[in-house]
Amino acid sequence: MLNTDGPHISVLGREVVEAIAPQPGETIVDGTFGAGGYARAFLGAGPRLVVGIDRDPTAVARGRAFEAEFGARFAMLEGCFGDMESLLAARGIDGVDGVALDLGVSSMQFDEAERGFSFREDGPLDMRMGGPGRTAADIVNETAEEDLANIIYDFGEERASRRIARFIVAARGEAPITRTRTLADIVARAIGRGAERDRIHPATRTFQALRIAVNDELGELDRGLAAAERLLRPGGRLAVVSFHSLEDRAVKRFLSKRAGAEGAPSRHAPVRAGGRAPSFDLLFRGAAKPGDDEIRINPRARSARLRAARRTTAPAFPITEEARR
Numbered sequence: 001m002l003n004t005d006g007p008h009i010s011v012l013g014r015e016v017v018e019a020i021a022p023q024p025g026e027t028i029v030d031g032t033f034g035a036g037g038y039a040r041a042f043l044g045a046g047p048r049l050v051v052g053i054d055r056d057p058t059a060v061a062r063g064r065a066f067e068a069e070f071g072a073r074f075a076m077l078e079g080c081f082g083d084m085e086s087l088l089a090a091r092g093i094d095g096v097d098g099v100a101l102d103l104g105v106s107s108m109q110f111d112e113a114e115r116g117f118s119f120r121e122d123g124p125l126d127m128r129m130g131g132p133g134r135t136a137a138d139i140v141n142e143t144a145e146e147d148l149a150n151i152i153y154d155f156g157e158e159r160a161s162r163r164i165a166r167f168i169v170a171a172r173g174e175a176p177i178t179r180t181r182t183l184a185d186i187v188a189r190a191i192g193r194g195a196e197r198d199r200i201h202p203a204t205r206t207f208q209a210l211r212i213a214v215n216d217e218l219g220e221l222d223r224g225l226a227a228a229e230r231l232l233r234p235g236g237r238l239a240v241v242s243f244h245s246l247e248d249r250a251v252k253r254f255l256s257k258r259a260g261a262e263g264a265p266s267r268h269a270p271v272r273a274g275g276r277a278p279s280f281d282l283l284f285r286g287a288a289k290p291g292d293d294e295i296r297i298n299p300r301a302r303s304a305r306l307r308a309a310r311r312t313t314a315p316a317f318p319i320t321e322e323a324r325r
């Protein structure tokens with residue numbers, strides 16, 4: 001585990017640096033800069049350039065301090081990693097040797113009540129990681145009941161989604177829902193004692209669903225993975241840390257397809273990715289998880305999963321083959 005300057009402790013940091021293994025002369029992209037924990041460790045391994053990307057202006061400000069500290073060896077770009085090709089192209093970069101993604105929100109974002117990510121603190125129901133766009137309050141107050149239930153079911157994997165949506169629609173008929181605590185109370189009333197069996201807060205899944213919807217997190221992940229595939233040079237490494245099953249499933253599916261592990265006719269047949277040459281080789285089978293020591297020091301790490309792969313010389317899959325769902 002890596003320590004960082006800020007209150008965010010990097011998750012699976014040692015494993016990510018081992019997977020990315022920056023070499024002298026290389027260019028490494030940290031697509032989720034956050035507090036810069038990974039970026040600092042990458043820089044310590046001596047590549048020519050580390051590029052940080054983050055959509056959150058406060059993370060970008062931290063990145064500016066890195067620029068001052070590391071000079072020409074570090075560049076901070078503001079934007080979404082789904083757009084990394086155009087962000088990098090604007091700096092004259094069209095190929096890289098490593099891409100790391102550490103998905104989701106940082107501890108700083110989560111703990112700051114004003115950002116609206118936490119149901120434990122009262123704050124405005126916002127949940128935007130950065131930039132303009134619809135807030136969680138916009139979605140909660142303006143979405144038709146059935147669509148709201150689908151968001152909560154699809155992105156929160158919440159079985160009580162219809163009941164929660166019904167309670168939300170009833171409550172917003174009285175007054176717009178604008179605060180995190182108000183929403184958390186509504187969800188708790190809708191679920192009643194059911195969630196206690198899971199030993200998680202009743203609003204956990206609904207808040208996850210809204211955050212994913214507000215930030216188009218699964219769309220970003222699809223675009224980011226495909227962009228990394230196109231940008232990585234042969235031998236380049238991709239490392240992705242996810243925090244919930246929807247993300248991990250998307251990463252697993254992407255890599256299985258690209259590494260030819262899915263749809264191989266038999267284990268004796270040459271491994272082909274749906275008739276195409278594999279564009280990635282897995283660095284290890286399955287997902288790496290944090291050990292007990294890391295979870296003890298940083299309980300938020302417990303659901304983290306790392307998957308990593310190395311780019312082959314084969315061309316990237318065409319975009320039309322993106323079919324995650």
Ligand SMILES: C[S@@+](CC[C@H](N)C(=O)[O-])C[C@H]1O[C@@H](n2cnc3c(N)ncnc32)[C@H](O)[C@@H]1O
Nearest residue numbers: 010032034035036037038054055056080081102
């Ligand atoms: C879990 S934190 C990363 C922490 C970082 N690895 C560290 O060691 O400090 C995730 C960061 O990624 C950013 N982020 C999430 N999704 C993003 C996206 N699609 N594009 C750009 N940044 C994103 C968030 O704003 C947040 O700062």
